[in-house]
Amino acid sequence: MKRSGKNGAQSEGSNGRPSRRGRKNGNGEAPSRFYGTTLPGVKLEELSGALFVIEGTDGSGRSTQIALLTEWLESQGFAVQTMGLRRSFLVGEDIDALLAENSVTRTTLSLMYSTDFFDQLERRILPALRSGLIVLADRYIFTLIARSAVRGIGRDYLHGIYEMALRPDLTFWLNVRPEIAFDREFKKSQTISYWESGRDMSLSNDLFQSFIRYQSLIKKEFEYLSKRHGFIEVDGEGSVSEVNRELRKRIASHLGIRSTHYQPSHALSHLWR
């Protein structure tokens, strides 16, 4: 596991270890919680919770890890709120419908996802953070930026739109090779989704080739984003328990939890491999 990016994109204390106190005191770290302009009407000092983002392609194990982390955090007494793509009340279903039709153009789709993101951020995530909850995000602006960027929308344009997004406390990138992601996804659903294989981009008529090429393009974008935003890269090809241990270690250190011991409950034990 390594941490890329130098300029302290995530809120850290001077010793390189995460420090929540520094942020709470608002001694110069507070403004860095947004990338650029603050959302209208948001007071940063009110946001006492923490935001952890899990990024990675389909098949990287994001949702498994989030289920396990949620249980662990709750067992430690932390209330958890989750967010993810297309989960907003405002436009979540509309995006599903657009994707099903696949006649939508790239800028429109990109902006619908932005609407979905900000609806969740403003009406669910910020209230949760105000109440001191832990927010676990199953993907974040980075997937949205990468997907649009590989379709030719400018990176500066995309970063401009998301400059009002909240900067995560920690961003984990579960990195897996496209071939492994393909295997996992195929095992899970016996097919590969139209969008996850980038078939709108006419990369190849062969489904496997299209998937690999598309995921390789996305991965390149993530490498760039990782440098720019200081992701914590995690080897997503490790076992579920190994990956989970890494995530717990980082999160525990950020939150000041002493024990990272965790054994999944019976309900989740099937995920533990």
Added chain:
Amino acid sequence: MATALPDIPAVASESPVKEPAPRREYPGALVVVEGIDGSGKSTQLYLLKRWLEIGGYRIHFTEWNSSPLVKSATRRGKQRRLLTPTTFSLLHAADFADRCERQILPLLRGGYLVLADRYIYTAFARDAARGCAAHWLRNLYSFAPIPDITFYFRAPLDVAVSRIVSGRPKLKYYEAGMDLGLSLDRAESFRIFQERILANYDQMIETDHFVLMDGTVRVNKLQKLMRQILGKKIDLDQFGPKKAGAKKK
């Protein structure tokens, strides 16, 4: 009766607006009307459109917020009052992007004269009045082609507001800017909101090369002026019924 507005020269034909050489990567042309509600812009664009239609020109008319794509989301958001300044702005941008990518740009490339009732300046003026940052809005709409002519219809606030309030039984929640908490009285809120929008429009007159049109001038007189300006700035022959694509200027 034509009355000049006190603060800004009212006669558009005499104001030498410096033309930016528009980035023209297409043979078509884009003409837009802007202005607050009740400024007379839609009436004037309708008359311009009829004139061109009757003349057999290759035109396409498009208006703000007309795409079926985001209609359900907009309705849901407005009915339940879920929209924040940011999501309001993004949803309209998504809608505009759909129109832009599927209608406006292809038509411009295909050599049409495109007439737009409201354009990106509506979003700049209105969303900034809601508190969105100006630079964020400019970036958001940076994919939009720059118009060849932007007619800005300006009427004094009282005139515009009374035209709207008298013509509509009830102002809608977002239309009146009620989400901003400006006033509990809808008509009063609408007035304050429109005042802010008007101020934002005025700031763009020079930066965005608006052609100023006095919305208090008699309808037919103003239309005559609008047709003159259009004819001066755009080679209409290029869109005419017989010479379509035949000659370059």
